[in-house]
Amino acid sequence: MKQATIKHYRLAEEFSSFPGGRLRKHGPYSGEEFREDVLLPLYESSDKIVIDLTGTVGYGASFLDEAFGELGKLFGFSEVHKKLELRADDDPDIIPMIWAKIKIASEEG
């Protein structure tokens, strides 16, 4: 029986402590860069991913929309909800905000 693969990713340590804006053209560490270079490859190569958002200076809605909202558009809310786990020990209230963005984007998609 194949064992489920779970990958953990700590955004502050492995991507940046200073997440940027929406698109690559807007500067480094954008939501688009995170989604294309990190999130999608992790998502497609594992059964479950745990993204730890703890430790950054903070996130803007433009970064979150582009990084996570687009995931909802691509795969739908229920699939993303099964496969993605979010953590933010120092800012737990950002998590329901991200899920709301994924839900809205999946309905638009």
Add this chain to the structure above:
Amino acid sequence: MVEGSQPCGGDGLLELVFVLVSGLAGVLIGRFWQRKDQSSAQIMDGVQNACAAIDDITLDAISYFTVVEQNDIKRSKSALINYKFKKLRNELRILVASAKLDEQHFFHINTRFFDSVTKSPFGDALADYGDLDGNRIDLIQSAASDFLEALRQVKR
């Protein structure tokens, strides 16, 4: 025993019990009010801190969207605003717990304010500011004003 005198002890004991019970009740009522005062003060502090944070973010956001600056300065300002939002969410969490509100009490108004400030083109390059929606400042101020009103409604 002298005729007509009352048996000693009965009334004295009753009086003692009365003094003890009323003393204990006084202590308990005092503690109750002390805790209530502390809780009210904590809620009031929470409301004041959150209101100050919202005013602060609003000023920073207006400056961010109206003052022309180098991209690296813009990026530093956007990081600072993101940090202030993170602090605001933590202030709100403490306030919600001390005022015994529903966890989702400020969710929609908080998200609205957060989105009004930090949705695109926030965090983006200066060159894109030509596309900035002229109503953005109005949106930020309106969301901030509704947020402040919601905070003032919190019962102490």
